[in-house]
Amino acid sequence: MAKPDSKWKQALRRRVLAWFRANARDLPWRRTRDPYHVWISEIMLQQTQVVTVIPYFERFIAELPTITDLASADEDRVLRLWEGLGYYRRARQLHKAARAIVDEHGGTFPRDAESVKALPGVGRYTAGAILSIAFDAREPILEANTIRVFSRLIAYQHDTTSSEGQRVLWGAAGDFLPRKHVGDFNQAMMELGSEVCTPREPSCEVCPVAMLCPTRAKGLQDVIPAPKKKTDYEDAFEACVVVWRNGKVLLRRCREGERWAGLWDFPRFAIKAKRGAKLHRELGESVRRLTGYEVAIGERLTTIKHGVTRFRITLSCHHAEHLSGRETKGEFVWIRPAQIEDYALSVTGRKVSERIATMLLVEPE
Ligand code: SF4
Structure with missing residues (x-):
């Protein structure tokens, strides 16, 4: 030196x-x-x-x-x-x-x-x-x-x-x-x-x-500074659910300690199952645990791949119809898709909302 x-x-x-x-x-x-x-x-x-x-x-x-x-x-x-x-x-x-x-x-x-x-x-x-x-x-x-x-x-x-x-x-x-x-x-x-x-x-x-x-x-430009250790990336699977009730969708504010604390998001959680009836069952149970609502899981809306720190996340997004139940503790709002613009959303939450907007534009009356 x-x-x-x-x-x-x-x-x-x-x-x-x-x-x-x-x-x-x-x-x-x-x-x-x-x-x-x-x-x-x-x-x-x-x-x-x-x-x-x-x-x-x-x-x-x-x-x-x-x-x-x-x-x-x-x-x-x-x-x-x-x-x-x-x-x-x-x-x-x-x-x-x-x-x-x-x-x-x-x-x-x-x-x-x-x-x-x-x-x-x-x-x-x-x-x-x-x-x-x-x-x-x-x-x-x-x-x-x-x-x-x-x-x-x-x-x-x-x-x-x-x-x-x-x-x-x-x-x-x-x-x-x-x-x-x-x-x-x-x-x-x-x-x-x-x-x-x-x-x-x-x-x-x-x-x-x-x-x-x-x-x-x-001539040491390639070795100074010493190369950093490579990050070991980990695959993670998560789901988010767009719950519908009378033309409105459910948003939940992320709590203190969560990845997007303070921001709004569609109900979102880690999942184990990747497809089929097992996935639908897991999605329904997770929505109930997180929000208190019983829902009927519908079609897949989209799949988003994104990275957060060392995680490579595959986010599977689904529609759901509200059936019954009461909200658990936490902050929730039911809003029309056009109002989502007024809320600060997580990055993927915004992508999902754009997907919903596109879907509503092309859907026949
Ligand atoms: S400071 Fe950086 S750019 Fe300047 S001569 Fe040294 S290695 Fe090259």
């Missing part, structure tokens, strides 16, 4: 900042240093690509332009604005954090690291990003892109996810920070990682720090 001296670090800061000034992408959250904008963008960008985030960010800020607006919005509205971005826990925590900022900091985003880290959903990386970008505080950051760039700049060949790897890389992130323009430097390192120092075939020929890079000098 290389141990950079102060001359090397100065050259790195100078070159990276100059490169960023000439090459920074014009992104909507970069047009202001308002900590609210920086915060929303940072939370949205977790596990989500920039191009996907841009329209969500613009819509979110247009509808909820201040921390106070976010704090006073109801959770359904926040989830609806987030729908499609995934990882809905982020939206719920964002909402809780806005309420904490209003209650504990008078609606002004806090400037000290301890208060920022105490906000729901804000970890070490996010706190560093907000504080450095909005207030130019001397706080380091480390995320997927900078892990790669720093590993290559110090030729760190070991596991970057181990506690030792994290200690070394957070150390480098702090050690390389300039005294001024910290926010620009942090953003520049992330941008360098996303646009130039890419996981495969980095563009070393146009990299502003190529002459400082030991990984490039030794």
Whole structure:
């Protein structure tokens, strides 16, 4: 592993900042240093690509332009604005954090690291990003892109996810920070990682720090950072049931601790049987357990394949007719298909609702 001296670090800061000034992408959250904008963008960008985030960010800020607006919005509205971005826990925590900022900091985003880290959903990386970008505080950051760039700049060949790897890389992130323009430097390192120092075939020929890079000098770009262990995917089988009653369908709000907590969904559960009478029996029993209703299972509506974390899920969707029974504890609504648009749904819930809309369009009167 290389141990950079102060001359090397100065050259790195100078070159990276100059490169960023000439090459920074014009992104909507970069047009202001308002900590609210920086915060929303940072939370949205977790596990989500920039191009996907841009329209969500613009819509979110247009509808909820201040921390106070976010704090006073109801959770359904926040989830609806987030729908499609995934990882809905982020939206719920964002909402809780806005309420904490209003209650504990008078609606002004806090400037000290301890208060920022105490906000729901804000970890070490996010706190560093907000504080450095909005207030130019001397706080380091480390995320997927900078892990790669720093590993290559110090030729760190070991596991970057181990506690030792994290200690070394957070150390480098702090050690390389300039005294001024910290926010620009942090953003520049992330941008360098996303646009130039890419996981495969980095563009070393146009990299502003190529002459400082030991990984490039030794031709080790393919082995630094050390490749991650492959995820072992698991197949899972689930079903969702569209229960009909007088032209209305049943939606259920997912409870705390469930995959899509806070969002609405068609009754959904894991299944063992794949087809035939056994499947119909299992679907009926599961609907009764989850909702309290007796239903008659009908035709299959569609099958959706999707991935959540390490699970590869096959979701079998069926129609059902309500027969009798009373709702169990939980939140349920019976709504016309045209009203589904107003509810924040899980990703697959939205696909099922689109399928229902198509079906209703083509069905003869
Ligand atoms: S020279 Fe290549 S490997 Fe080194 S930081 Fe630049 S892009 Fe990454």
